[in-house]
Amino acid sequence: MLELVKELCALNGVSGAEEEVRDFIRAKAAPYADSIRTDALGNLIVYKKGKKPTGNKVLLAAHMDEVGVIVTKITDEGFLKFDFVGGVDRRVAIGKPVVLGEKKVPGIIGLKAIHLVSREEEKKVPKTDSLYIDIGAKDKEAAEQLVELGTYGAFVGTPEEFGTGLLKAKAIDDRVGCAVMLELLKEDLPLDVTFAFTAQEEVGTRGAFGAAFSVTPEVALVLETTTAADLPGVEDHRKVCAPGKGPVISYMDGGTIYDRELFETLRDLAEDNHIPWQTKEYIAGGNDARTIQRSKKGIRVAAMSAAVRYLHAPASVGSTADFADMLRLTRLFLDRMAESC
Amino acid sequence: MELIELIETLNTAHGPSGDEGGVRAVMEHLAKPYADEMTADTLGNLIVRKKGSGPKVMFAAHMDSIGFIVTHIEKEGFLRVGRLGGVSPKEVIYTPVRFKNGLRGVVVPEEKADFGKLKLDECFLDIGARSEEEAKKLVRVGDTAVYDTAVFINGGGSQVFSPYLDNRISCAILLSVLERLPAHCPNDLYFVFTVQEEVGLRGSRTAAFGVDPDYGVAVDVTDVDDTPGSEKSGTTQLGKGAAIKVMDSSVICHPAVVAKLEELAREENIPVQRDILRAGGTDAGAIHITRSGVRTGGISVPCRYIHTPAEAVDLTDALACADLALAFAQAELEEC
Numbered sequence: 089m090l091e092l093v094k095e096l097c098a099l100n101g102v103s104g105a106e107e108e109v110r111d112f113i114r115a116k117a118a119p120y121a122d123s124i125r126t127d128a129l130g131n132l133i134v135y136k137k138g139k140k141p142t143g144n145k146v147l148l149a150a151h152m153d154e155v156g157v158i159v160t161k162i163t164d165e166g167f168l169k170f171d172f173v174g175g176v177d178r179r180v181a182i183g184k185p186v187v188l189g190e191k192k193v194p195g196i197i198g199l200k201a202i203h204l205v206s207r208e209e210e211k212k213v214p215k216t217d218s219l220y221i222d223i224g225a226k227d228k229e230a231a232e233q234l235v236e237l238g239t240y241g242a243f244v245g246t247p248e249e250f251g252t253g254l255l256k257a258k259a260i261d262d263r264v265g266c267a268v269m270l271e272l273l274k275e276d277l278p279l280d281v282t283f284a285f286t287a288q289e290e291v292g293t294r295g296a297f298g299a300a301f302s303v304t305p306e307v308a309l310v311l312e313t314t315t316a317a318d319l320p321g322v323e324d325h326r327k328v329c330a331p332g333k334g335p336v337i338s339y340m341d342g343g344t345i346y347d348r349e350l351f352e353t354l355r356d357l358a359e360d361n362h363i364p365w366q367t368k369e370y371i372a373g374g375n376d377a378r379t380i381q382r383s384k385k386g387i388r389v390a391a392m393s394a395a396v397r398y399l400h401a402p403a404s405v406g407s408t409a410d411f412a413d414m415l416r417l418t419r420l421f422l423d424r425m426a427e428s429c
Numbered sequence: 430m431e432l433i434e435l436i437e438t439l440n441t442a443h444g445p446s447g448d449e450g451g452v453r454a455v456m457e458h459l460a461k462p463y464a465d466e467m468t469a470d471t472l473g474n475l476i477v478r479k480k481g482s483g484p485k486v487m488f489a490a491h492m493d494s495i496g497f498i499v500t501h502i503e504k505e506g507f508l509r510v511g512r513l514g515g516v517s518p519k520e521v522i523y524t525p526v527r528f529k530n531g532l533r534g535v536v537v538p539e540e541k542a543d544f545g546k547l548k549l550d551e552c553f554l555d556i557g558a559r560s561e562e563e564a565k566k567l568v569r570v571g572d573t574a575v576y577d578t579a580v581f582i583n584g585g586g587s588q589v590f591s592p593y594l595d596n597r598i599s600c601a602i603l604l605s606v607l608e609r610l611p612a613h614c615p616n617d618l619y620f621v622f623t624v625q626e627e628v629g630l631r632g633s634r635t636a637a638f639g640v641d642p643d644y645g646v647a648v649d650v651t652d653v654d655d656t657p658g659s660e661k662s663g664t665t666q667l668g669k670g671a672a673i674k675v676m677d678s679s680v681i682c683h684p685a686v687v688a689k690l691e692e693l694a695r696e697e698n699i700p701v702q703r704d705i706l707r708a709g710g711t712d713a714g715a716i717h718i719t720r721s722g723v724r725t726g727g728i729s730v731p732c733r734y735i736h737t738p739a740e741a742v743d744l745t746d747a748l749a750c751a752d753l754a755l756a757f758a759q760a761e762l763e764e765c
Contacts, residue, residue: 382634
């Protein structure tokens, strides 16, 4: 599965422009799907029958989109003003390369030269509107040949394995969830499963709204990543979780209080099968579960995540063993769901 | 049962947001004698139906309370916690708390913390455990705790002090309405005791979708402007009667519902005041935008010190709220 994660991370799919990722997943999923559709919001919804005919009972969800930038203005000098799409820490974006639009125009996020920065300014992180993207255009006209207002840009980062079983890549959030689902699609499933590859999670779990409403499952498992802060100088109770300690099974985050029984089911499955697991030791963040849970008359939700450092940065870091354990644990979860109905 | 007894009973039950099993069991037991049908939905909302042939009216009172959830166990046996709902660290330091299994502890700020800007992750719970190992025998990460403070009322008075009047007082009010309803009621009534209100009106949203009502009435506490140095984010006063909600930050009440409640108050001589709350929402916020929209209003109990370990309401206001809810339940309502 690791190769698949790398392939997926290398694709660009900033929220609202998920085509490249969706096309790739659709091609991979099609041979195994009983039905496959793209809905109005851009979610890719794949249905695969399993041994037990359970219809729409179980939904697995992972989002295809990633954070990035969007062009908001082209200056007379040919520089691009932009805004971030999704939650990006400005501190990590400065000086980083991006590629813009379908033509993959290269650019650099730049800022004022250091000799022009005042003592006061030095103490603060520059505001987004003081940053710009340099695409090397000589003037506005030249820039307009390459991009237009609304053109999306994605971070650049080649996936690489390094250190003790770690992967560095952009968009591990949430291509790892997509990879787990694609792997499962290839297998014989114990029950019918709907796989929702959702759009626009990073801008407020928007795609999941339409996906959950149309599928109306009883139970949903969200396969995700979550922020790890196991860094030097961080107190233990603020570390949240750590790569390499197993899938993160959540009881609560900033968006959802998870179904207690499903949380315990996942926890017990991990313990009974000697799969390492951890939970989020800090309440923060949120994911598609918050929207899925509150769809129609309510849906029971659980979430399993890979712990990832520098989550929305051009280089995020996760553990390859955790990715493999997510797949194993999801497989066991589906078996348990099949047994219980 | 008297309102004060109901409050005392409900306060012994465990029910912070997302972990309402304890309080739901008590509510089920108390509502059962008066229910034609009773169900708990996927998220845990308790839906008590009293059948009628008229329009569907959904009364909602949330049964969850704010509280704490264990996020981390320190090597020395102290617990770190996250907030369930609007817990303000400054208001809860040195408050005794209680877990579902009866375990008790106290919220303590770190000595180095700046009290003016106190954050919850600079506080911890002391449960008297001497090590991580000892603590882990008593609690797990994900366990929840609630304020463990006293309920009291001064002799001859009607002002009750208690934790979690938000919103156990409204659960008590709706239970008393159920108790007082005649055998045959014109409207099709759904008394919904919702979950996860304090973390963002989550339960009422799915409950309202399931019930699909014609009218919605949220019963909840509201802020007052009658204390020294008040910032006047509320408009109500203790002892001046039931508050008819006009708006809060989650809803602008349907004018027909506001008018009907005011008309009923006049006819039945129920003391009322108007409630405009600038900071805070209620289940009405989720109910009114369900499906193609629901005519929604609110009946509010004026409450001091909301979300602190010692909230205060006047029981005469609560009785007025019960009278008003009872009148609305039986009122002739326009078909929607």
